[in-house]
Amino acid sequence: MNEKNKKELMILIPKLRRYCYALTNNKDLGDDLLHDSIVKILSKFDFLKIDNFQAYIYRLISNTWKDNLRKKYTKNEVSITAEGVENDPALSINDNNNLDYISAKDDVFEKVNNLSEKLRETLMLVTVQKKSYKETSEILKVPIGTIMSRIHEARRILLKNKSETKKETTI
Amino acid sequence: MKIDDIKLQLYVDGELDKKEHQEVERFIQENFLAKKKVEEYRQINNLLFEKYKSIEQKNIPEETINLLMKEKEPFFKKIFNYEIKLVNALATAAVLLIVVTISNYNFNENLKNLNVQNKNSILNELSNIIGDENISTLTSSLNKLNIKYQTKKEFTNNANENCREILFYDFKINDINIDEAIFCGEKLIKLKFFKGSIKQI
Numbered sequence: 595m596n597e598k599n600k601k602e603l604m605i606l607i608p609k610l611r612r613y614c615y616a617l618t619n620n621k622d623l624g625d626d627l628l629h630d631s632i633v634k635i636l637s638k639f640d641f642l643k644i645d646n647f648q649a650y651i652y653r654l655i656s657n658t659w660k661d662n663l664r665k666k667y668t669k670n671e672v673s674i675t676a677e678g679v680e681n682d683p684a685l686s687i688n689d690n691n692n693l694d695y696i697s698a699k700d701d702v703f704e705k706v707n708n709l710s711e712k713l714r715e716t717l718m719l720v721t722v723q724k725k726s727y728k729e730t731s732e733i734l735k736v737p738i739g740t741i742m743s744r745i746h747e748a749r750r751i752l753l754k755n756k757s758e759t760k761k762e763t764t765i
Numbered sequence: 766m767k768i769d770d771i772k773l774q775l776y777v778d779g780e781l782d783k784k785e786h787q788e789v790e791r792f793i794q795e796n797f798l799a800k801k802k803v804e805e806y807r808q809i810n811n812l813l814f815e816k817y818k819s820i821e822q823k824n825i826p827e828e829t830i831n832l833l834m835k836e837k838e839p840f841f842k843k844i845f846n847y848e849i850k851l852v853n854a855l856a857t858a859a860v861l862l863i864v865v866t867i868s869n870y871n872f873n874e875n876l877k878n879l880n881v882q883n884k885n886s887i888l889n890e891l892s893n894i895i896g897d898e899n900i901s902t903l904t905s906s907l908n909k910l911n912i913k914y915q916t917k918k919e920f921t922n923n924a925n926e927n928c929r930e931i932l933f934y935d936f937k938i939n940d941i942n943i944d945e946a947i948f949c950g951e952k953l954i955k956l957k958f959f960k961g962s963i964k965q966i
Contacts, residue, residue, distance in 0.1 A: 607825060612817045629829045702812050720778060721813040727780055746774055753805055 599647050603635065606648065609723065610655060616718040617659045619707060627662065631655045652723075652733040656715045663711065705752050713751070716744040768792045773799060777806040876934060879912040886953035887946060888938075895939060903938060912936050917945070926950045 607628070614631070615624035631654055706714065719725045719733060720741070727745075731738045768789055775781050776789040793800045884907055892900040913934040920928050928949040936943040947955040 607829070611825060616813070616817050625826050625829070629826065632829060702809060703816070706813070718813070721810045722817050724814070727778070742771060742775070745778070746771055749774065749806055749809060752809055 613723055616722045631658045649732040660711050702752055713744050713748040717748040773802050876913040882951045922949050
């Protein structure tokens with residue numbers, strides 16, 4: 595890895611870490627994912643020409659996350675829950691005590707955990723990482739139209755599930 | 766302008782130009798359902814962003830930082846036994862059609878000379894290791910040199926390109942020994958090499 599890329603990576607680490615947390619929804623697993631991804635980046639030997647280093651790193655993290663998930667499924671381990679995150683004071687939302695808000699929050703987080711890998715990584719890049727659709731399409735190497743559809747689908751699922759839950763509660 | 770859910774989504778995500786943004790803004794002021802939808806989209810964005818924003822700077826694991834700080838791994842260690850895999854990962858995609866196995870490699874028979882294009886592909890890849898400057902000083906002398914090789918295998922990949930795996934005979938650039946390469950068409954797919962006099966077993 596050349597010095598320029600290394601400096602860029604150092605600056606990016608906090609944001610990459612946030613992305614790792616967003617994907618895994620767990621502090622420790624997020625740090626593990628970040629660490630594994632950086633090991634992979636460092637093991638690359640600069641043979642591949644990287645036009646967009648930032649997009650490359652995000653893509654590498656996404657791919658590492660998906661690989662880890664597949665390994666996990668293969669091993670029949672218990673799926674990750676939001677528990678690790680919810681108990682972490684650093685991750686709690688302190689500025690809103692509104693009960694409806696908290697209820698909506700729990701519902702949304704639960705549904706996010708059940709989104710498909712593709713929908714989840716796309717949603718996290720746009721909402722958590724604040725990436726534009728163009729940047730997201732470069733990271734995930736899919737057309738902007740696909741990003742648009744995935745975001746729309748993810749939101750539709752989150753909102754649909756939310757209203758269904760409310761209906762069930764009312765009934 | 767037609768304003769549907771997708772347009773509202775683009776509005777929330779800041780993907781519209783100024784004119785369209787203003788049009789949607791006016792529309793949602795007059796349309797309760799659209800306004801509600803926008804609020805829901807924003808709520809999802811805010812929930813997710815708020816959940817993770819506070820953690821990015823806190824207690825970044827030391828071992829991860831050290832990993833980067835200690836990255837200056839010895840050059841030898843990195844280069845030894847390294848294989849590059851470029852486009853068209855052969856291991857997963859190749860359809861082996863013809864396999865010519867040479868059980869006992871005899872470099873004294875049927876040796877061919879590497880063409881200029883193949884030499885340049887190898888030089889381009891190696892430039893990342895020994896630096897462009899070193900490569901450029903070597904390019905002309907290497908191009909004049911007859912680099913001997915023998916074909917180990919010939920096959921077609923999934924893109925229907927003719928590929929060949931070749932073994933080099935005494936191909937050195939500085940102290941880097943080029944061992945094997947795979948070309949599909951004229952494209953370099955894989956390169957095996959080692960540094961110094963220690964050869965991979």
